[in-house]
Every structure is written in structure tokens, then in C-alpha cells.
Amino acid sequence: MTIQIELRGVNKHYGSFHALKDIDLSIAEGTFVALVGPSGCGKSTLLRSLAGLEKISTGDLKIAGQQMNGVPPRKRDVAMVFQSYALYPHMTVEENLTYSLRIRGVAKAQAKKAAAEVAATTGLSHLLGRYPRELSGGQRQRVAMSRAIIRHPKAFLFDEPLSNLDAALRVHMRKEIRALHDRLHATSVYVTHDQIEAMTMADHVVVMRDGIIEQQGKPLDLYDAPVNKFVAGFIGSPAMNFIPAMVGDDGKTLALDLGTVRGILTVDRTLQPGRKITVGIRPEHIGIAEAGQGSFDVPVAVVESTGFTAFITAATTPELIVVETGRSTVRPGDMVGVRISSDQLHLFDDATGVRV
Ligand SMILES: Nc1ncnc2c1ncn2[C@@H]1O[C@H](COP(=O)(O)OP(=O)(O)OP(=O)(O)O)[C@@H](O)[C@H]1O
Ligand SMILES: [Mg+2]
Structure with a gap:
């Protein structure tokens, strides 16, 4: 299996604060990986480092075999989906979807066609003319995902995309995201502090604490054989x-x-x-x-x-x-x-x- 994302000995310092400590991580193409851990453990920092929004201090970062240290975000060919959706409020759903294509010089008709195709996959076809304020939270999240999908990136990077939604919708959307991942044969890295989300969605779970990877592996392997008390207590509900x-x-x-x-x-x-x-x-x-x-x-x-x-x-x-x-x-x-x-x-x- 081809390795899509590879980190070797990655460290990140914010001034004197050591936020990522010797991170080694290989993500095979097409895998759904969850980064999970308590607040402040470095999940977003790691994800943002993949996206190029943070510059790593030391170590190697490769995407699709190419060294990415120093490569700016727009040249990394990855798409981030945030909790806050980050939609353009003054643009319709269709305009939000086509924007990234249009600024890259894609012709209007072709961009419209691409938007229609993606909207059909994500169940937004009937909402293309609406503005973000006219959508529910779940629909906004779908627009945010569609906007990532339309670019056909090498990897999807999700930072707690469901935390603004209510419990029932969260459960629904996590199935939807996983199904979408399977249909697109995408490589996805998904940050969450919710271990149930990590366990149910991911092929590979990475448990972090204080900037280090405590354990990584298949969800049930972590469940059955946690390497330490921290992982044992973190995975599973009610807790061990x-x-x-x-x-x-x-x-x-x-x-x-x-x-x-x-x-x-x-x-x-x-x-x-x-x-x-x-x-x-x-x-x-x-x-x-x-x-x-x-x-x-x-x-x-x-x-x-x-x-x-x-x-x-x-x-x-x-x-x-x-x-x-x-x-x-x-x-x-x-x-x-x-x-x-x-x-x-x-x-x-x-x-x-x-x-x-
Ligand atoms: N720009 C920054 N300058 C200094 N410290 C930072 C900066 N960004 C993050 N940190 C620190 O790095 C650590 C990791 O932050 P990060 O945002 O990666 O945590 P997280 O695991 O995503 O947490 P959460 O679940 O709360 O989102 C935290 O202690 C945070 O305070
Ligand atoms: Mg975070």
C-alpha cells in the first residue's frame, strides 16, 4: 500500500513550548485516520502542520512522496474542513463550491458542472441557490465538505468538523463522512477529542497526549491491548x-x-x-x-x-x-x-x- 502522508521525527515548538514531540506517523493512501486526545495535546497543531498552516520546527513531512517542509498550503494539495465551516456568507452554496475552481481559472460552465456533481454526492442539489445563513448546521457542514471534495485533494484534513452539531446530527454526520470517504477512496485525517467518533469512524486511531503519540493502531487493538493506563482510560465508555x-x-x-x-x-x-x-x-x-x-x-x-x-x-x-x-x-x-x-x-x- 502506498504511503500518502509520512512524518518522521516531527517536532513543533511555539517559543519555549514544545507542542509536538518526535512524531512518527505513516498514513497509507485511502486510510481514515483519527487523531484523538485531550484538549491541548497537539491534535490541531499536527493537522495544521500537515496543511502547511504551521511550520514544523524539525523533522520530515512528506505528502505523496514529496518533501513538504516549507511548501506553502496552497501547493500541498490537501483540503481542510473546519468546525466553523468557514463559508463565505455573501455567496450562495454554488458560489461557495465553485470559488476555489474559479480563482484557479476554471471556466464558469465547467465549475458549475463540477458543483452540481459534488452537490449530488453530498445531498445539496436542492440547496445550491441558498446562502449559508439559510442552512442548518448539518447542511453547512456538508457545504464545507463539498468545497473540499470539489478540489480532488490528495488528502482531507478535518478539525473537529462535527463539534457544533447536536448529538443526533453528529451521529448521522459521522456515518455520512465515513461513507463519503469510502466512495471517494480518499485519504482522511480527522481530529476529534471524542474517542467514540475516533473508534467508530477510523481505520487507524492515533492517541495523543502532551505532544506525543501514546499509541496508534486499529481501533479494536487499542481497545483490547492499551499500552498504558492513559490509553486504557481514554478509549472506552464508560471508562475502564x-x-x-x-x-x-x-x-x-x-x-x-x-x-x-x-x-x-x-x-x-x-x-x-x-x-x-x-x-x-x-x-x-x-x-x-x-x-x-x-x-x-x-x-x-x-x-x-x-x-x-x-x-x-x-x-x-x-x-x-x-x-x-x-x-x-x-x-x-x-x-x-x-x-x-x-x-x-x-x-x-x-x-x-x-x-x-
Ligand atoms: N500559536 C501558538 N502559540 C503558542 N502555543 C500554542 C499555539 N497554538 C497552540 N499552542 C499550544 O499548543 C498546544 C497544542 O495545541 P492544539 O491546538 O494543537 O491542541 P488540540 O489538541 O487541538 O486541543 P483542542 O482539543 O482543545 O482543540 C496547546 O497547549 C496550545 O496552548
Ligand atoms: Mg484543536
Whole structure:
């Protein structure tokens, strides 16, 4: 597979602030990549560096095999789609779409034809005569995407394009963007702080924190085998539970410390006795039983039912989210048994957070 975008040892400094630290990233042609991480981790900086809107301090950046360091944005042949849409308010949808072609000298009739074709793909055909103020948020976002598509760029760069939309429209638009990506066989880099968006849309997810790439890979690989506690806690909703624990004398038992609740789990390998471990367990891997019938008992603090699933939060420190899939008669104050199977545990070094 051809590599469309390649970064090697990329660093970005804003004065004394080190915003991107030794970024290595290869994006194959046609892939949908999501950059995800908490606010301020450097996602937009990385995307803007690809677009040429930021100049990288050191390292190599190639697009379609060509060295791009120092190449101005308009010569990079990539298209950015922003959260703010950045439409021209005084131009109709059609004029917004044809503008970039017209300034490149494309004849009027040909530009109109291109606009009609793109509008047909993005469901805007009936809106070509409207002004941006006469459109809904979702329609504006479609215009912004269409304006990128009409240029046939080497890559689409999205910076949180859906964050201005309400929850239902966001879910709809993420499918639409992914379907469009598949139809156009495009290479897309998509910035979001929403891990569900990243997981559901992307072929390849890049998790960033404080300017570094913590982990990258296929969405489910990150989910199944997070390399550290940060990635483990970031990917997945509700978030993974983390329980402090100490390895017992036999090296195979973990004594869990949940405040007033103590539990023992057995692991299928040998660890150093006395070692402090953080045990990670996803809510969906914790089952519920009658008191006395599980690995240990916990008091129930909160029961949240979403209809199909009930999330039961135990009154422990740190709090433990136990999931009962299906309807539940459990109430706050009840004691319930917790079922944890040892093959679903994620173990992290207590001090470094690195997967053990
Ligand atoms: N022009 C600038 N000058 C100085 N620091 C900057 C500049 N632009 C960004 N930064 C800093 O670089 C870091 C990364 O910013 P960036 O915009 O890439 O974050 P982000 O991951 O996109 O966050 P968000 O999710 O909030 O959009 C932040 O700490 C930010 O304050
Ligand atoms: Mg940003």
C-alpha cells in the first residue's frame, strides 16, 4: 500500500513550548485516520502542520512522496474542513463550491458542472441557490465538505468538523463522512477529542497526549491491548475501572484495595510478590451476582438505566462501575457480588502506568 502522508521525527515548538514531540506517523493512501486526545495535546497543531498552516520546527513531512517542509498550503494539495465551516456568507452554496475552481481559472460552465456533481454526492442539489445563513448546521457542514471534495485533494484534513452539531446530527454526520470517504477512496485525517467518533469512524486511531503519540493502531487493538493506563482510560465508555492492588506472596494473587472493600483475584501468570499494580477492568467485563456469589461484595451507590443496559456504580474508593446488561432490580444500598474473570484484566505498573 502506498504511503500518502509520512512524518518522521516531527517536532513543533511555539517559543519555549514544545507542542509536538518526535512524531512518527505513516498514513497509507485511502486510510481514515483519527487523531484523538485531550484538549491541548497537539491534535490541531499536527493537522495544521500537515496543511502547511504551521511550520514544523524539525523533522520530515512528506505528502505523496514529496518533501513538504516549507511548501506553502496552497501547493500541498490537501483540503481542510473546519468546525466553523468557514463559508463565505455573501455567496450562495454554488458560489461557495465553485470559488476555489474559479480563482484557479476554471471556466464558469465547467465549475458549475463540477458543483452540481459534488452537490449530488453530498445531498445539496436542492440547496445550491441558498446562502449559508439559510442552512442548518448539518447542511453547512456538508457545504464545507463539498468545497473540499470539489478540489480532488490528495488528502482531507478535518478539525473537529462535527463539534457544533447536536448529538443526533453528529451521529448521522459521522456515518455520512465515513461513507463519503469510502466512495471517494480518499485519504482522511480527522481530529476529534471524542474517542467514540475516533473508534467508530477510523481505520487507524492515533492517541495523543502532551505532544506525543501514546499509541496508534486499529481501533479494536487499542481497545483490547492499551499500552498504558492513559490509553486504557481514554478509549472506552464508560471508562475502564482502575483498582489499586498488591501482588501476594505467591506471585499469582492480587489483593485489591477498594477502600473498605477488599477483594482477591488470581492471575494466570507470576508477578513479583509485593509489587504494586493498577488493575484495569472494563465495566462490560464485570458481572453481577447475588451477594456472596461473586469474587467479592460491594455496596451499590448509583444505578443508571439506559433502557437496554444498567450501569451500577459501587460505593467504593475508587468507585467501581459494574455493568448489568439488561434490566436490573438492584437498588442503591444493596450489596451485590462482583464477578470478574481473570482473563479480562489489564495490569499496569502502579508507578509508570505501563502495561505489565
Ligand atoms: N500559536 C501558538 N502559540 C503558542 N502555543 C500554542 C499555539 N497554538 C497552540 N499552542 C499550544 O499548543 C498546544 C497544542 O495545541 P492544539 O491546538 O494543537 O491542541 P488540540 O489538541 O487541538 O486541543 P483542542 O482539543 O482543545 O482543540 C496547546 O497547549 C496550545 O496552548
Ligand atoms: Mg484543536
